[in-house]
Amino acid sequence: MGGQYSKRKEVEGRLVGELPKDARFMLQELVDTEETYVKDLEHVCKHHLALYRSGNDIPTVIRGRERDLFGNIECLMQFHRDMFVPKVRRCVKNPAEVGACFADHIKDLDQYSQFFGDTARQEELLLDPSVKGFFQPIQAELKDMMNLQGYLMRPFQRLTRYRQLLEGLMKHMEPVLDDKGKENLSFALRLVKYQLRHSNDLRSLALLRGFDGNISEQGTLLLQEEFSVTEEKKAKKKPRRVFLFEQTILFSKPGANSSSPSFEYKASMKMSDIGLTETVGDNLCKFLIWYRKQKSKNTIILEAKSEGVKAEWVHEIRSLLEVQATRLRGEMCHDDSVLNICITNKRTSLRTILLIRSSAQ
Numbered sequence: 001m002g003g004q005y006s007k008r009k010e011v012e013g014r015l016v017g018e019l020p021k022d023a024r025f026m027l028q029e030l031v032d033t034e035e036t037y038v039k040d041l042e043h044v045c046k047h048h049l050a051l052y053r054s055g056n057d058i059p060t061v062i063r064g065r066e067r068d069l070f071g072n073i074e075c076l077m078q079f080h081r082d083m084f085v086p087k088v089r090r091c092v093k094n095p096a097e098v099g100a101c102f103a104d105h106i107k108d109l110d111q112y113s114q115f116f117g118d119t120a121r122q123e124e125l126l127l128d129p130s131v132k133g134f135f136q137p138i139q140a141e142l143k144d145m146m147n148l149q150g151y152l153m154r155p156f157q158r159l160t161r162y163r164q165l166l167e168g169l170m171k172h173m174e175p176v177l178d179d180k181g182k183e184n185l186s187f188a189l190r191l192v193k194y195q196l197r198h199s200n201d202l203r204s205l206a207l208l209r210g211f212d213g214n215i216s217e218q219g220t221l222l223l224q225e226e227f228s229v230t231e232e233k234k235a236k237k238k239p240r241r242v243f244l245f246e247q248t249i250l251f252s253k254p255g256a257n258s259s260s261p262s263f264e265y266k267a268s269m270k271m272s273d274i275g276l277t278e279t280v281g282d283n284l285c286k287f288l289i290w291y292r293k294q295k296s297k298n299t300i301i302l303e304a305k306s307e308g309v310k311a312e313w314v315h316e317i318r319s320l321l322e323v324q325a326t327r328l329r330g331e332m333c334h335d336d337s338v339l340n341i342c343i344t345n346k347r348t349s350l351r352t353i354l355l356i357r358s359s360a361q
Contacts, residue, residue, distance in 0.1 A: 023172035041077035059130035099184025116199035120206030219246025
């Protein structure tokens with residue numbers, strides 16, 4: 001055991017010595033900004049959240065809406081303070097582990113999805129004059145340069161900074177990392193990009209109006225995008241905001257009031273009922289979905305704004321249909337080996353990995 005430990009320390013020391021100056025600077029910045037981030041989250045919990053929970057003179061507009069305003073910020077603070085900061089600090093002496101810091105905490109970092117989902121209507125609450133007046137005394141008393149709205153932007157800003165730092169570390173560290181280190185760093189970057197994209201998707205979902213079902217029963221929101229949609233036997237294209245969930249694909253149209261953005265529900269299809277045709281003629285931006293269980297197939301053509309968007313959606317829908325087929329065959333293994341296989345499978349998207357992981361919990 002002593003020999004293995006000494007060898008590992010020797011490898012770690014050699015790697016630190018081989019790191020370019022820019023990489024060492026980024027690692028230290030990762031630590032320093034992480035510690036600052038935790039202090040900001042602690043500040044919100046200690047002062048703003050505590051004031052709200054005191055129950056004194058809470059404005060009507062936010063009464064009973066703690067989750068809408070603060071989300072799970074307390075859980076995020078505890079995770080970063082108790083688990084993530086110690087791991088990040090160790091990366092200064094062991095740079096090869098920086099990717100693993102993120103890859104080992106897929107479930108914990110997915111708390112950001114919950115935060116952005118819960119707080120999708122946060123901005124409109126914070127702009128209410130009564131809410132501003134309720135929290136203003138804290139800022140004045142503490143002589144704080146930043147208001148509550150600024151503090152509640154910190155989770156999104158932190159993910160953005162993670163992306164920037166990980167992209168820089170990928171550039172400067174790749175020549176000195178082994179295959180496992182490169183794999184973990186690449187996966188960490190994909191994970192952070194997913195959370196950033198997902199935050200925007202959830203905010204768009206918050207603008208959906210008129211859906212009578214329970215949106216949480218549709219599964220995880222995977223993608224949302226605007227398409228030109230043509231239904232069977234109808235030649236006219238229509239603009240549609242389309243939401244892809246684990247269980248459902250949902251269509252909506254832009255709301256009539258341009259001053260207050262929204263999406264009006266139009267229709268939905270269960271993923272278990274649809275088939276996918278990946279190409280339509282020579283148009284590289286089109287794909288087609290259709291009902292598998294109907295003799296006369298009702299088809300819908302979706303035209304994306306770019307080939308890249310089309311490719312992402314086709315890939316995601318195909319992955320979902322493959323996962324569903326596997327589940328139906330009873331071949332889904334409920335353990336972490338599924339996740340490990342998927343990480344190395346370039347055809348499996350990160351969103352599908354997270355779905356598989358959640359089903360295996």
